[in-house]
Structure formats: structure tokens, C-alpha cells
Amino acid sequence: MLEGLNSAVLVFAALCVFAIAYRFYGLFISTKVLRVNSSRRLPSDSMADGLDYHKTNRYVLFGHHFAAIAGAGPLTGPALAAQFGFLPGALWILIGAVPGGAVHDVVVLFASVRHRGESLANIARNEIGRTAGRFLLQEMTGKVFPRFNDHNWLPGMIITGLAFTFMWGYLLYTGSISTIWPLFGISNQLLAACALIIVSTMLVRLGRKRYIWITLVPGILMAIITLWAGYINITVNYLPQKLYLLAFLCGLIMLLIVIIIVSAGIKIKKLLYIKDTVTDNWGDHVLIKVGDENPH
Secondary structure, three states, X not given: OOOOOOHHHHHHHHHHHXXXXXXXXXXXXXXXXXXXXXXXXXXHHHOOOOOOOOOOOHHHHHHHHHHHHHOOHHHHHHHHHHHHOHHHHHHHHHHHHHHHHHHHHHHHHHHHHHOOOOOHHHHXXXXXXXXXXXXXXXXXXXXXXXXXXXXXXXXXXXXXXXXXXXXXXXXXXXXXXXXXXXHXXXXXXXXXXXXXXXXXXXXXXXXXXXXXXXXXXXXXXXXXXXXXXXXXXXXXXXXXXXXXXXXXXXXXXXHHHHHHXXXXXHHHHHHXXXXXXXXXXXXXXXXXXXXOOOOO
16 A cells, blocks of 8 residues: 555655654643753853863754764664565654654753763662662672772773673674674663653652653653563574573663662652652752752
């Protein structure tokens, strides 16, 4: 039925969907859910030090962000279309991007601004507890060997660089793109699901639990789909080929994400029992204040 469809029609339809979603759904999230206020100072202003916090032209930032979210899309998109046909990829771009990918990007940026421009690791530590954030997001080395917390320490840069290079080389030597690429895909999607669930906890803490479905629903759906894909990848792809290292790494990543989800659920349950509110650094009435929020 779709064999004679002109690609320009599909592109035009996709642009219309994105434009409508940006104008209405994006506006709703910005004004009602996140309550974005352009008069509030950003960490690059309130914490400016000329090193980690420095004002940057908005168009330069847009370029960096656009390159980051595009990622390997121009490579994986045609491969996906060649393998499964254009329709699954087109539907994923539309359905996956509007309620999932685009929401993920904006809420994570919002959370980062509220937490002094920190990474997801520190946001997780503040919002759902030190154990989950540290266990999942690569703080273990710095906790065991505090010197590694200094990102400008040359020996630390050399050691970690060699370690990652060795692991990457070993995986390439023992596997192939068909076996390694699924591991990175699963890791990427699970981290995205993790971020959405962490921000869901943050929304409850900010007293906006009525909007939690915006981040929690796509986060849980993405986690379920990716965990199932990971299980299939281990049992159908890795174990029959005796790729035990890849199977172990894939299983470990899946386990850590489950820990994050459970920790977030426990945190949300505790927050729902809190009735009184306090005023945070931004003047908002929240359930709990966190220490690493951006000073207004």
C-alpha cells in the first residue's frame, strides 16, 4: 500500500508532526511542567569562574547539542530501513522522538541547570540517593581512589584512557560490529530511560507529581523494551557464540538499571508521604531541598 509513497510526503508529514509537537506539547512542558523562567540566572552566570562555568553563545550551544542528539542517526537510520523497511524507522522517529527523545533532552537539560550544570551522575546522587548514582554512573573509582576525582590529574587521565582503550580493543578483537553494536545500543537506551525516571523523581520532589506521567511513562516503556531486547541479545546472540564477556557486561548494565528503577520507586514512595513544603534556592515550594542546586 505504501510502495508508491513519495519520500517527500513522509518528510513533510514528519515536519508537521514535529512542528505541532514543538508548538503545543513543548510549550506545555516548558510552562506547566518545568515552569521555565528566562529571568533566572544560569550556572554559567551565577557560578562563572572562567573554567567550568563560562557564558557561551546560544548558537554554539545549539550546535553542540544538535550534534550530540543526532549521534549516529545518519548511519543507523539507513541500516534500520534496509533491514526492516522504512516504516518502523519512520514510526520510531515520530513516536519515539516526540514523547520520548525530545522530552528526555529538555528535562535532562532542565535538571542539569537546577543542579549547577552537573552530569546525570550527580543528579542521580542528589535525587534518588548516593548508592544508586555512584554504583551506576562511574563514581566507584573516584570513591576508592579520591585522586581520580581530579579530571586534570595526568596519571588518572593516562590510566583511565589506557583502560578504556584496552577494553575497546579487546571487544573489537574478540567480537564484531554485529555483536558489539547491540551492547552500545542497549546501554544508550537504558541510560535514556534511567534519566527519564530520575527526572520523574525530581518532579515529585518539586511538588509536580501530577505531571510525572510525562517522564515516567516513556522512561518505563523504554526500560521494559530495552531490557527485553537485552535478554534476547544475551540468549540468542552472545551465549550461543560463547561471547561470555559481552554477555556479562550486557547483564551487568541491565542489573544496574533495575537498581536505579527500584531506587527511584522507593524515593518516589517516600516523597509522596511528605505533606509540608519548604522554599528552595529558586523560591519554589518543594518537598525537600537538595544541597547542590544552582544558587539563584
